[in-house]
Amino acid sequence: MNSYKLILVGESAVGKTSLVRRYMYNDFMDFHAATIVTSFVSKKFDNFRMDIWDSAGQERFQSLVQMYFRGTQTALVLFSAQDFNSFNQVKYWVNAVREKTGNTDVQIIVVENKIDVENRTTNEAEVNQYCTANNLPYVKVSAKTGEGVEKLFDLVVKRAETVESELKEGQVDVAKTNEKPKKCC
Incomplete structure (x- = not known):
């Protein structure tokens, strides 16, 4: 079974761990410890396994986190609706x-989390302008309520299924080859 690597990146406290928890366990915790370096979970599908890497957003870990980027097929770049500065860092994370x-074909999705809060500081026009200019999908979610989470991960799974299908098309199953060997001489 092939694996598909998904990584979540963004500043500290934008809700990366909460988003993974909502997707994997349909659960939300109001308080939890900050991720140190990275955490990892897997979810199995019919034809592939999705490996989800949740990275630490603290600057002191950014050099360590970068080694986890290798082999990534989809990256969710998160920012918080409560913290406009976290959106300013999206450019850093995308780069x-x-x-x-x-991976020159890596899928990058910009994700605004915490859309359920009342004191949103996000400038939606600026976010849309950046995402349009950089040809990046932009998805709004709430890990707390679950709003938008299924839509987001449907995009990721659809991409993973496409990659898996392309991999299978390029493979030859030697056991099922009906050609008889040609004789030489």
């Missing part, structure tokens, strides 16, 4: 993903 993954 880091492009530089460090080693």
Whole structure:
């Protein structure tokens, strides 16, 4: 079974761990410890396994996190609706993903989390302008309520299924080959 690598990146406290928890366990915790370096979970599908890497957003861990970028097929770049500065860092994270993954075809999705809060500081026009200019999908979610989470991960799974299908098309099953060997001489 092939694996598909998904990584979540963004500043500290934007809700990366909460988003993974909502997707994997349909659960939300109001308080939890900050991720140190990275955490990892897997979810099995019919034809592939999705490996989800949840990275630490703290600056002191950014050099360590970059080694986890290698082989990434999809990156979710998160920012918080409560913290406009976290959106300002999206450009850094998008560039880091492009530089460090080693995959020129990496899918990058910009994700605004915490859309359920009342004191949103996000400038939606600016976010849309950035995402349009960089040809990046933009998805709004709430890990707390679950709003938008299924839509987001449907995009990721659809991409993973496409990649898996392309891999299978390029493979030859030697056991099922009906050709008889040609005789020489």
